[in-house]
Amino acid sequence: MNTPLRLLSTALTLSVSMLVAMPAAAHQPDPVRQAERAGRWLQLDPQQVEQLAHFFTDVRLQRVSRRSDLRDQLLAVLTPEQRIRWQELRGQGPRWQDVDMGLEERLSWWQSALDLSQSQLAQIRQQLQQARSQAQQTRAQRRAELEAIVGTDKAQRIAEWADRRRR
Incomplete structure (x- = not known):
């Protein structure tokens, strides 16, 4: 195999392996671009677009942090095996x-897949219920923040769009 073809082959292999190894979060839309798109769609002023970009960024960072914290709490209940x-x-x-x-x-x-004891199951149930409760409170707070940035009607349109996107 000649050198340029070998280099191309190596580069392609490396590129594909890097794409496969990327975390799912890397494939999520950019918060700034999301805010700009929403700004055009909802006819927001530049200040609102900037606030919306900060809002989307904060939401994403807090979501990642909450998931990481919950994962750590759940893993603390499990045995090494x-x-x-x-x-x-x-x-x-x-x-x-x-x-x-x-x-x-x-x-x-999870109980059958991980062979959890009743004690472990109770601890995990409590942690998940707390996480769900906190998530509901956070959603209500975030909704109020979003309404303060774009107004009630436009916040409702964003929420409907996000719900459709999740399905």
């Missing part, structure tokens, strides 16, 4: 990340 199994299951994809799964269904699946 269960943590290894947890990591294996996370890599398996869809069933692990099934967003339509209710709390009790998810706990039942």
Whole structure:
């Protein structure tokens, strides 16, 4: 194989492997671009667009932080063997990340997949319920912040757009 073709092949292989290794967060839309798009769509002034970009950035950072904190709390309940199994299951994809799964269904699946004791199950249930409660409070606060930036009607349109996007 000649040198330029070998270099191209190596570069392509490296590029593909880097794309596969990228975390899912890297594929999410840029908050600034989201704010600019929303600004055009909702006819916001430049100050509102800037505030919206900060808002979207804060929301994303707090979401990542909450998920990381919850993951750390859940892992603290598990034995070393269960943590290894947890990591294996996370890599398996869809069933692990099934967003339509209710709390009790998810706990039942985790209990069988990780061989959780009743004590572990109770601790994890409590942690997940607390996280859900905090998320509801955060959503209400974020909704009020969004309304302060763009107004009630436009905040409602953004919420509807986000709901459609999640489905």
